[in-house]
Each structure stands twice: as structure tokens, then as C-alpha cells.
Amino acid sequence: xxxxxxxxxxxxxxxxxxxxxxxKVFLSGEVYTGRDxxxxxxxxxxxxxxxxPIPLQGTTxxxxxxxxxxxxxxxxxVGPTTSYRMDSCTLxxxxxxxxxxxxxxxxxxxxxxxxxECRAVYFGAPGGVAALLSRHVKKAQVVAYEDLGPEAxxxxxxxxxxxxxxxxxxxxxLYGSVLGIDKNA
Amino acid sequence: xxxxxxxxxETVTETVRKLFIEANTVLxxxxxxxxxxxxxAEESYIARLALEQICENARIxxxxxxxxxxxxxxxxVFAEVGQDVHVVGxxxxxxxxxxxxxxxxxxxxxxxxxxxLTRKNTGDNTPAVVHTEIVPGDRIRLQVMAKGxxxxxxxxxxxxxxxxxxEGIENAVLESVRxxxxxxxxxxxxxxxxxxxxERAALLSKxxxxxxxxxxxxxxxxxxxxxxxxxxxxxxxxGPQGYGGKTTALAVSIEMEPCHIASLPVAVSIQCHASxxxxxxx
Numbered sequence: 028x029x030x031x032x033x034x035x036x037x038x039x040x041x042x043x044x045x046x047x048x049x050x051k052v053f054l055s056g057e058v059y060t061g062r063d064x065x066x067x068x069x070x071x072x073x074x075x076x077x078x079x080p081i082p083l084q085g086t087t088x089x090x091x092x093x094x095x096x097x098x099x100x101x102x103x104x105v106g107p108t109t110s111y112r113m114d115s116c117t118l119x120x121x122x123x124x125x126x127x128x129x130x131x132x133x134x135x136x137x138x139x140x141x142x143x144e145c146r147a148v149y150f151g152a153p154g155g156v157a158a159l160l161s162r163h164v165k166k167a168q169v170v171a172y173e174d175l176g177p178e179a180x181x182x183x184x185x186x187x188x189x190x191x192x193x194x195x196x197x198x199x200x201l202y203g204s205v206l207g208i209d210k211n212a
Numbered sequence: 213x214x215x216x217x218x219x220x221x222e223t224v225t226e227t228v229r230k231l232f233i234e235a236n237t238v239l240x241x242x243x244x245x246x247x248x249x250x251x252x253a254e255e256s257y258i259a260r261l262a263l264e265q266i267c268e269n270a271r272i273x274x275x276x277x278x279x280x281x282x283x284x285x286x287x288x289v290f291a292e293v294g295q296d297v298h299v300v301g302x303x304x305x306x307x308x309x310x311x312x313x314x315x316x317x318x319x320x321x322x323x324x325x326x327x328x329l330t331r332k333n334t335g336d337n338t339p340a341v342v343h344t345e346i347v348p349g350d351r352i353r354l355q356v357m358a359k360g361x362x363x364x365x366x367x368x369x370x371x372x373x374x375x376x377x378x379e380g381i382e383n384a385v386l387e388s389v390r391x392x393x394x395x396x397x398x399x400x401x402x403x404x405x406x407x408x409x410x411e412r413a414a415l416l417s418k419x420x421x422x423x424x425x426x427x428x429x430x431x432x433x434x435x436x437x438x439x440x441x442x443x444x445x446x447x448x449x450x451g452p453q454g455y456g457g458k459t460t461a462l463a464v465s466i467e468m469e470p471c472h473i474a475s476l477p478v479a480v481s482i483q484c485h486a487s488x489x490x491x492x493x494x
Contacts, residue, residue, distance in 0.1 A: 051258065064331055094279045097320040104279040109362040109395045131362075132395035132454065153262055153453050154362070154397035155486040156269035157282040176333045177322050189265075191258070191455055202394060202454065 033187070037085035038126045043148050046192045048199040053187040054150065058087045058129065060181040062108050065172055066116040073119055080171035081180060083120060087127030089152070089185075092177040093161070102167040102183070104157035107131040110149070114138050121145040133202060134194060143198030150190040151201075163188040214296045217350035219494055221302035224352070227492050228289065228311025231356040233319045235488040236284045237277050239270040242425040243401075243462070243487055250399060250452070250459040259457030263399075266452075266485055277319075281486045284321035285358030287312045287340035290419065294349035305342065308354075312340045324361065343415065355422050355491040363400065363484040366392035369414055372476040378437060381406060381478050385441055386448075388480040389461065394454020397484035399462045401425065402441070405479040407469040413477035420465040421483050422491075427465075434466045452485075462487075 034042050036056030046052065059081050061069065072079055090110050094103030110130030114137070117128065121141045128147070131154045142149055152160065166184035173179050193201045244267060251263040273280040289308055293299075299307070316323055316337040323337040347353075370384040385404055392400075405416025428435040442464045451457025462485065471477055 091282065092322065093282050094284060094322040095320045097278070103320055103322070104273075104282045106282050108283070109365065111395065131397065133393060151394075151453065151455070153265050155281045155360075155484050156265045158273040158276065158278050158280060159265055159269040161278070162272075176335075177324065178333075191453075201456070202450075 031189070036087045036127065038087060038148065040146060043126065043146050043196040046148055046195050047197075048192050048195045048201045050192040052150065052190050052192065054087075054129075054190050055186050055188070056184070058089045058127075058183050058185055059170070060091045060093070060183060061088045062090050062092055062178055063112055064175050064178045065180050066113050066120075068172060070116040070119050073123060084124035085126050086124065087129065088120070088125060089183065090128070090130035093157070093167075093181070096167070102161050102164045105161050105164060106157035107152040107154055110134060117141070121147055129190060134200075139194055139198055139200055142194050143196065146196040148192060148196055149194040151193040152188065152190050160188065214350065216296055216298045217294075218298050218300050219352060220300055221304065221307035223494055224299065224304060224307040225311040225314065227354055227494050228308050228356065229314040229318070231354060231490045231492055232287060232312060232315035232358065235356055235358050235490045236279050236319060236321055238274050239280055239486065239488070240424075243485070244270060246425045246462040247399075247485065250462065254452070254457050254459060256451070256457050258455045259451045259459065262452035262455055262457075263459065279319070279321055280488065281360060281484075282322055283324060283360040283362065284316065284319075284337075285360050285488065286325060286364070287316075287337060288357040288359050288418065289340050289342045290355040290357075290422065291342060291344045292347045292353040293344060294351045295346050296350035297352055304344075308342055309338045309340060312338050351493050353491065353493045355489060357418070357421065357489040360397075360484050360486065363396035363482045366396040366482045367417070367480055369410055369477065369479045371410065372478055374474060374476045376476055380476070382437065382441055382444070384478050385480055386444055388482070389445055390448060392482055394450055396482045397486070398450050398454055399452055399459045399485050401462050401483040401485070401487045402445070402464045403481035403483060404464065404466040405468075405481070406466060406477070407471040408477060410477055412469065413479035414481070416467040416469065417479035417481035420467045421481055421487065422489055423465040425463040425487075429466055431468065434468060438464045438466055
């Protein structure tokens with residue numbers, strides 16, 4: 028991508044500070060997949076004070092559930108699911124150290140504010156181009172909640188995944204303050 | 213009396229299997245043409261890039277026979293069964309479900325169906341939603357659609373005042389897409405169902421999604437509305453992937469039937485750019 032910035036996980040505070048809504052990035056490093064049911068379980072465990080199956084400090088979560096890998100492949104097709112469904116759990120996870128999120132679509136005003144407070148970043152991955160995105164995954168391993176099937180938590184090693192900053196650590200939102208098309212939504 | 217034509221249930225299963233594998237791995241030429249046209253019209257680099265990624269993704273999926281999108285959808289089947297057909301060797305409904313089961317297993321597609329309450333996955337992407345209609349003739353027409361959940365979540369039914377008119381309908385449709393914004397993977401394809409009852413309008417809106425992109429309604433009033441709505445949608449500014457741009461929708465298709473004098477049902481089925489549907493006649 029033209030003018031894209033290369034960044035790595037775990038996301039450093041300084042990296043987060045410099046990213047602005049609308050920036051194009053290539054992300055590399057470790058990310059965990061997790062969507063609806065995995066979030067529910069992580070939040071339930073956190074509320075009960077139980078140990079979480081993945082570290083949250085500095086972590087980046089990719090809201091995704093890939094297709095099964097056919098023989099000889101690292102992963103099946105993989106891409107983002109719509110993020111707003113994770114909003115209520117996200118508030119808790121951000122307070123526990125979550126630093127990056129990869130998904131698609133809007134977030135609630137509460138999540139935007141929490142992203143600002145916690146100096147985190149929300150990235151958009153292109154939806155519906157999962158065969159293309161799967162080429163950026165170099166390793167994949169189930170690390171938690173295997174019984175959830177496609178919704179299990181996977182640890183992925185990604186390389187130069189093409190993303191766009193949707194909400195930056197200063198609380199700027201691509202849809203709201205940047206494009207100015209979403210004021211009344 | 214017309215002679216009865218026999219169709220084996222194995223033929224039904226095999227046809228459904230093939231259609232779902234093709235639907236999930238080969239994007240329709242009509243979609244690709246619309247995306248290419250949109251790409252030529254976009255001014256912003258990021259919007260063009262998003263559209264180019266859709267074409268590149270389609271090429272990879274077709275060549276490697278892998279799923280276009282990780283959400284390989286809830287399987288929807290529209291079956292028009294000729295009244296002079298006799299399905300032999302088993303049940304028609306079971307044969308359709310078996311075709312879905314085989315496609316999602318053999319195609320390495322995601323199994324995305326679960327119990328609504330426990331959220332336990334059904335394990336084989338069944339049951340498919342099957343709409344069966346008895347029609348004249350001795351053929352079976354099968355149209356299959358792999359319907360993604362993210363765009364389906366943004367779909368809606370509006371019971372408008374009977375006097376709301378064209379303006380009321382257009383406003384309801386525009387409002388649905390504005391509310392959905394970047395969530396359903398734009399550029400979207402919009403199916404609109406007008407008339408009938410609450411469930412009939414919803415069904416019409418789904419059927420509208422089967423129409424090839426670029427083909428207008430045969431009813432001039434609807435063709436005009438399709439054009440007007442598309443034009444207004446593409447001024448919303450969300451653009452491809454919601455990154456900003458001129459292409460928020462690729463097409464609008466409207467189907468209409470008469471309704472009750474007290475009602476004006478309008479349903480909007482939102483489909484992401486990966487509009488995956490195929491058909492066959494057996």
C-alpha cells in the first residue's frame with residue numbers, strides 16, 4: 028500500500044501514539060483470534076477472577092473465525108467479523124491491557140472513549156477478501172476454547188497484514204471525525 | 213395428463229453440493245464487472261485499493277478453490293419444483309440438506325450454524341433455509357445463496373403507513389443502509405421487497421438478491437426507484453470497506469407484490485460485496 032507504515036505486535040505505546048485514524052498500516056507479529064463466544068468466556072472468567080487462557084497485556088485481538096484449513100495449508104480463508112458485537116466485553120479487556128483490535132465497522136462511543144483512555148488502537152481489515160488475507164498468516168495454532176469450533180481462540184503469526192486505522196489512541200474515529208459521515212448514527 | 217418425470221434424490225444432493233462449492237469459491241462475473249466499473253470511477257486511492265483487493269481475492273479463490281470469505285454463510289436454497297416431477301429414492305428436503313452438508317465438508321467451508329440459545333454449533337452447517345415453490349413443468353430449478361451473517365444482521369423490515377408512497381419507501385431503504393454504514397462490508401448489494409405480508413416482503417427482498425447485477429426491474433416504476441436509491445446511496449460517502457468513497461452500493465434490486473389496504477411492508481436485505489449465489493435446472 029502506498030504510504031503504509033510497517034508496525035509490529037506487541038504494540039508499543041509510542042507506536043500507538045503516532046498512528047492516526049485513516050493511516051494505512053502493514054501489521055506483523057502475534058495476534059489472537061477471538062469473536063463472540065470467546066469474548067463472552069474471557070469476560071466471564073475475568074469477572075470471576077479466573078486466570079485467562081491468553082495474556083492480555085499488550086495483546087492484539089483479531090475478530091475472526093477462519094474456514095478450516097485444507098490439507099497442506101496453514102489456515103483456511105480468514106477475515107474480520109463485525110466488531111460492535113464485541114463492544115461490551117471490549118471495555119473490560121481494554122482495562123486489562125488489550126492494546127490492539129482488528130475488525131470491521133463501527134464501535135460504540137464507550138469503546139471509542141476507552142480506546143482513548145487506554146491508548147489503544149482499533150484497526151479495520153478488509154472484509155470479504157479472506158482468501159487474500161490468509162496469505163498474510165504464517166502460523167496458526169489453537170490455544171483456547173477448542174470446543175467452540177470455528178470460534179476457538181487461535182494464536183496467529185501474521186506478516187504485513189494490510190489494515191487501516193479506524194479509531195486511534197487519541198479517540199479519533201475514521202467514520203466520525205475524519206470522514207464526517209457518521210455524526211447522527 | 214402430463215407424464216411424470218423422475219429425478220433421483222442423489223441428483224438433487226449432487227446439484228446442491230456443486231452449487232454451494234461454486235458459490236463460495238467463484239464470484240459472479242456480474243459482480244466483478246460492477247466492481248471494476250466502480251474502481252474506474254473512484255477518486256481516492258484507498259477506495260480503489262479496496263476494490264482491487266476484491267478482484268484479487270476473487271482470482272485467488274477461483275484458482276485455488278478456496279472460500280472467498282471466511283463467512284461461508286447460512287445456506288439458503290430457493291427451489292422451484294415442477295408439479296410433474298417425482299423425486300425418487302428419498303425425500304427432497306433431506307436430499308437438499310445432504311448436499312449442503314457435503315459441500316461444507318468437502319469444500320473446507322466454515323460451519324456457521326448454532327443453537328440460538330446454547331450457541332452450540334450444529335457441526336455441518338445444516339439446516340439450510342429452504343424455500344420451496346410448486347410450479348408448472350417437469351423440472352427443478354435450484355438457486356442457492358451463501359448468506360453471510362454480518363450483512364444479514366443489518367437487514368430489516370419496515371411496516372410503513374399505506375400512504376408513505378415512493379418517498380417513504382426510499383427513505384426507509386436509505387435509512388437502513390445509513391444505519392448499517394461500514395458494518396456489512398460495502399459496497400453492498402441491496403434487495404428490496406415491497407408488499408405482501410411481513411414474511412412475504414422479507415422473502416421478496418431475498419429473492420431480489422438473485423437478480424444479476426445491472427439487470428433492471430421490468431416494472432418502470434421500480435426501475436426508476438432502483439436507480440434513484442442507488443444514486444443516493446452512493447452519495448452517503450461510506451465507500452468500499454467503509455474507508456470512504458463513492459461506491460457504497462453496487463446495485464439495488466426491487467421486487468413488488470400487492471399488499472393489504474392497511475399496509476405497506478418494505479423489507480431490505482443487505483448483501484455484502486461477496487454476493488454468492490448460483491443456480492441450476494435439473
